[in-house]
Amino acid sequence: MKGIRSKKGSIVHKITRLILGIIVLQTLLFSGTLIVGGVIYQAEKNAYQAFHDKVNSRKAYLQSEMKNSWTNYDPYIANIRKLLSTHESDTKGFFREAVTQMIPMLRATQATGVFIIIKPIDNGSKGFPAVYLRDYDPMMNPYSNDDIYMVCGSPELAEVLMIPMDQTWQYRFHPTEGSDLFINKPYEAATVASAATLLGYWSKPFTLNEHDIPIITYSIPLFDNSGKLRGVIGTELTLNHLAKFFPAQELQPRDSLGYFIASSDEENEEKVPLIMGGALQRRFIKETEPLKLSIVDEEEHIYTIENHAGKESLYAAVEELGLYKFNTPFENEHWYLIGIMRKDYLLSYANRIRQIILISLLFSIVIGTVGGALISFQMTKPIVVLAKQVRDIDLQHELQFMPTGLQELDELSRSVEITNHRMLESASRLTKIIAMLGLPIGAFEMNPAMGKVFVTEYFWDIINIDKKEAPLYENQQTFTELLDHLFSKPDSTETDVYAIGETPTRWIRYKESRNDGIIVGVVIDVTGEIQEKKQIQRERDHDPLTSLLNRKGFQWEFERWRENSSGSLAALVMFDLDNLKQVNDNFGHKWGDQYIVAAVEQLRGIAPKENQILGRRSGDEFILLLHGFESKERIRRCMEAFYEELVAKLLSFPNGKSAPVSISAGLMWIESEQFTYDELLHFADEALYIAKGNRKGSYVENTTFPGSDRNVIS
CATH class of the missing domain: 3.30.70.270 (Reverse transcriptase/Diguanylate cyclase domain)
Known part of the structure; x- marks a missing residue:
C-alpha cells in the first residue's frame, strides 16, 4: 500500500501536490502581510498605551488625594500652633481645645485618623502625651461624632466629646519598634528646615501595636508660635480604606490582580511591594521580595514580572507617585503605583488578530482542498461507487467488492474485506466468552479499522441507557465520549469502580484491555457491594x-x-x-x-x-x-x-x-x-x-x- 501511494501517477499524489502548492502560496502571502504590515506590533503597542493610560490616570487620582485631600490640614495648623503657645505647660488644656480643630480636620481630609503627639525632651518610659482620633469609614460623615473613636488620649476628653474609646486605646502613646518612625523622622528632620510642609513624611505600613490594624501615616513637625519644636501632627489611612482606591476591575473585569504600591530608596533601587491590594495578589507576588522586572515598552513604562508564582505571564505598568519635593529630607524615598494585567487579557486584541490570520490560513487550505476536489472529480468517480457499496454493506456478513481498476481503491477494498473478517471473528469469540460465564455483565469491542462499536446484550441495561438510544453511539467517537462521561467519577476507595447517576447513585466496575489497537471493555454493576462497604466504613469511622x-x-x-x-x-x-x-x-x-x-x-x-x-x-x-x-x-x-x-x-x-x-x-x-x-x-x-x-x-x-x-x- 505504501508503494502505491508514492507513485507519481496516483490520484493521491496529484491531489496532494495541487493542495500543497495552494497552501504554500497562501502561507507566503499572509506571512508577508504580517511581517511587512506590522499589524500585530501596532496592536500590542496600542494595548501597552491603553494599559499605561489607565495606570497613569489612577496614579494621578491617588496622588491628588494624597497631596490635596489626606494632607490638606494647613487651615487648622495656625490655630493649633496658637493653642500650643497658649498652653505651653498645660498639655491637658491644650488637647481639650485642640480637638475642636482635629475633628473638623478629620472630616475635611477624609482620612481615617488624625493625631497630635507631643514629644517632651525627657519623657522616660511614660510614653508621649497624645490625642489620636480614628474614623474607620470616613466616607460616611454623620451629623454627630459617634463614628469617631479615640485611639489615644484621656478618658475625660473622650467623655466630653461623647465618643467611644477604641479597643486598642492608650492613655499616652507608647511607640513600639517599627511604629515610631512616623514620629521620629519628621521630628528629626525639623533641624534641617523650619517649614513644616517641606518636612512631611509618608510612613510605610505598620501597626500602632500588636492588636491594631495596618495603617500608613502622613506626619509633619509641630511648632508653636515661637518656632519651638513640640511634636508631630498628621493623618492616618488604614490599608483597608486605602484599598478602596485600587479598583481591580478598572484593569480587568474578572480575575483582576489590580493595583499595588511598591517602594524603593537611594540605597536599594529595587522595587519592593509595599501595599498590596488583596489576597489574589499575595498568591502571585511575595510582599517581602523585590520585584524582578524586565522592560517591555520603555516609553509606556511596561514591564514583565519575572518572579511571580503564577504560570501565566504578568505585565506591570509602573508609575511613580510624586510624594516629596526636590531637595527635601525624604526625596530619596520613592513610591510607585503598579498595575498588573495578565498577558492573555492585555494582548487579547493582538491575539485575536493572530487568530484571524490563522483562520484565514485555514480558510485558504479549505479553498485549496475544494479546488483539488473539483479538479479530480472525474478521476474519483470509482471512489464514489466504492463508497456507496461500503454504506450499503451488512457488517455481520463477509464483504466482497468488485475491482475498480485503480490500484489504491483495490488495495483499500482488500483491506476492508480483511478487517471485516477479523472483526466478525472477534465478535464471535466475545459472544462465546460471555455466554460461558453466565453472568449479567456487559462488554464491548472497538476496532479502529471498522469505525463502529459492538456491544453485548446487557451492556446498555447496566450503564442505564435506553436501547432505543443505542444507535446514537455506534460511532467510535461518540461511544468514547459516552464512556468518558460515564466513568468520570472514580470511587476514591475502590479500584476500577465509578459512580454514575445522581439519585440514587450506582457504582459500576469498568475494565478494558487494548491489543493491537483493538479495545475490549467489561462493565459490572457493583452497587450493592459498594453500598455495603460504605455503610461498614461509616459505622467504623x-x-x-x-x-x-x-x-x-x-x-x-x-x-x-x-x-x-x-x-x-x-x-x-x-x-x-x-x-x-x-x-x-x-x-x-x-x-x-x-x-x-x-x-x-x-x-x-x-x-x-x-x-x-x-x-x-x-x-x-x-x-x-x-x-x-x-x-x-x-x-x-x-x-x-x-x-x-x-x-x-x-x-x-x-x-x-x-x-x-x-x-x-x-x-x-x-x-x-x-x-x-x-x-x-x-x-x-x-x-x-x-x-x-x-x-x-x-x-x-x-x-x-x-x-x-x-x-x-x-
Whole structure:
C-alpha cells in the first residue's frame, strides 16, 4: 500500500501536490502581510498605551488625594500652633481645645485618623502625651461624632466629646519598634528646615501595636508660635480604606490582580511591594521580595514580572507617585503605583488578530482542498461507487467488492474485506466468552479499522441507557465520549469502580484491555457491594451519638487533607467540655448526652462546613481542623465569635436553672509539615491544659514551638 501511494501517477499524489502548492502560496502571502504590515506590533503597542493610560490616570487620582485631600490640614495648623503657645505647660488644656480643630480636620481630609503627639525632651518610659482620633469609614460623615473613636488620649476628653474609646486605646502613646518612625523622622528632620510642609513624611505600613490594624501615616513637625519644636501632627489611612482606591476591575473585569504600591530608596533601587491590594495578589507576588522586572515598552513604562508564582505571564505598568519635593529630607524615598494585567487579557486584541490570520490560513487550505476536489472529480468517480457499496454493506456478513481498476481503491477494498473478517471473528469469540460465564455483565469491542462499536446484550441495561438510544453511539467517537462521561467519577476507595447517576447513585466496575489497537471493555454493576462497604466504613469511622468522626476517622480525614493542602495555613484545636462530669452526676447520663449534643451544635458553627473537619476523640474531648483561611486573624475571629455565641446561648437544666455550655480549648497552628499528627495533637493538648488551669471556658494558642506569635485569647 505504501508503494502505491508514492507513485507519481496516483490520484493521491496529484491531489496532494495541487493542495500543497495552494497552501504554500497562501502561507507566503499572509506571512508577508504580517511581517511587512506590522499589524500585530501596532496592536500590542496600542494595548501597552491603553494599559499605561489607565495606570497613569489612577496614579494621578491617588496622588491628588494624597497631596490635596489626606494632607490638606494647613487651615487648622495656625490655630493649633496658637493653642500650643497658649498652653505651653498645660498639655491637658491644650488637647481639650485642640480637638475642636482635629475633628473638623478629620472630616475635611477624609482620612481615617488624625493625631497630635507631643514629644517632651525627657519623657522616660511614660510614653508621649497624645490625642489620636480614628474614623474607620470616613466616607460616611454623620451629623454627630459617634463614628469617631479615640485611639489615644484621656478618658475625660473622650467623655466630653461623647465618643467611644477604641479597643486598642492608650492613655499616652507608647511607640513600639517599627511604629515610631512616623514620629521620629519628621521630628528629626525639623533641624534641617523650619517649614513644616517641606518636612512631611509618608510612613510605610505598620501597626500602632500588636492588636491594631495596618495603617500608613502622613506626619509633619509641630511648632508653636515661637518656632519651638513640640511634636508631630498628621493623618492616618488604614490599608483597608486605602484599598478602596485600587479598583481591580478598572484593569480587568474578572480575575483582576489590580493595583499595588511598591517602594524603593537611594540605597536599594529595587522595587519592593509595599501595599498590596488583596489576597489574589499575595498568591502571585511575595510582599517581602523585590520585584524582578524586565522592560517591555520603555516609553509606556511596561514591564514583565519575572518572579511571580503564577504560570501565566504578568505585565506591570509602573508609575511613580510624586510624594516629596526636590531637595527635601525624604526625596530619596520613592513610591510607585503598579498595575498588573495578565498577558492573555492585555494582548487579547493582538491575539485575536493572530487568530484571524490563522483562520484565514485555514480558510485558504479549505479553498485549496475544494479546488483539488473539483479538479479530480472525474478521476474519483470509482471512489464514489466504492463508497456507496461500503454504506450499503451488512457488517455481520463477509464483504466482497468488485475491482475498480485503480490500484489504491483495490488495495483499500482488500483491506476492508480483511478487517471485516477479523472483526466478525472477534465478535464471535466475545459472544462465546460471555455466554460461558453466565453472568449479567456487559462488554464491548472497538476496532479502529471498522469505525463502529459492538456491544453485548446487557451492556446498555447496566450503564442505564435506553436501547432505543443505542444507535446514537455506534460511532467510535461518540461511544468514547459516552464512556468518558460515564466513568468520570472514580470511587476514591475502590479500584476500577465509578459512580454514575445522581439519585440514587450506582457504582459500576469498568475494565478494558487494548491489543493491537483493538479495545475490549467489561462493565459490572457493583452497587450493592459498594453500598455495603460504605455503610461498614461509616459505622467504623463515626461516633454513634454525635455522628462526628471518631478518633481514627478524624485522623484519616486529617491525613487525607494534609496530602492535598499544599502547606496552606490551618489550625488544630482540642476542646474539652468543662462540666460534663457534674452534669452526669447531678442529672444522669441522659442529660450528659444532651449536654454533649448541645456542645456539638455550637462546635459545628465555628466555621463554614468546607473550612472545618470536626471529630470526637473521647467522651468529653473533641478535635477540630480549621483550614482554607487566608490569615491567622480570620481563624482567631472565628474562635472569638464562637465563644461569644457560646456564652449567649443558655441551656436549660432539669433543676430549672440555665447556663451556657462551658468549653476549654487549645489551639496549635499548622504552618508547615514539620510536625506529625501526633505531635500536633500533643501541642494542642498542652495549650488545652493551660486553658483548663488558667480559666475554663477559654482557649489558648500554643507558644512552645518556633513561629508562634500569640499567647492566650479568651
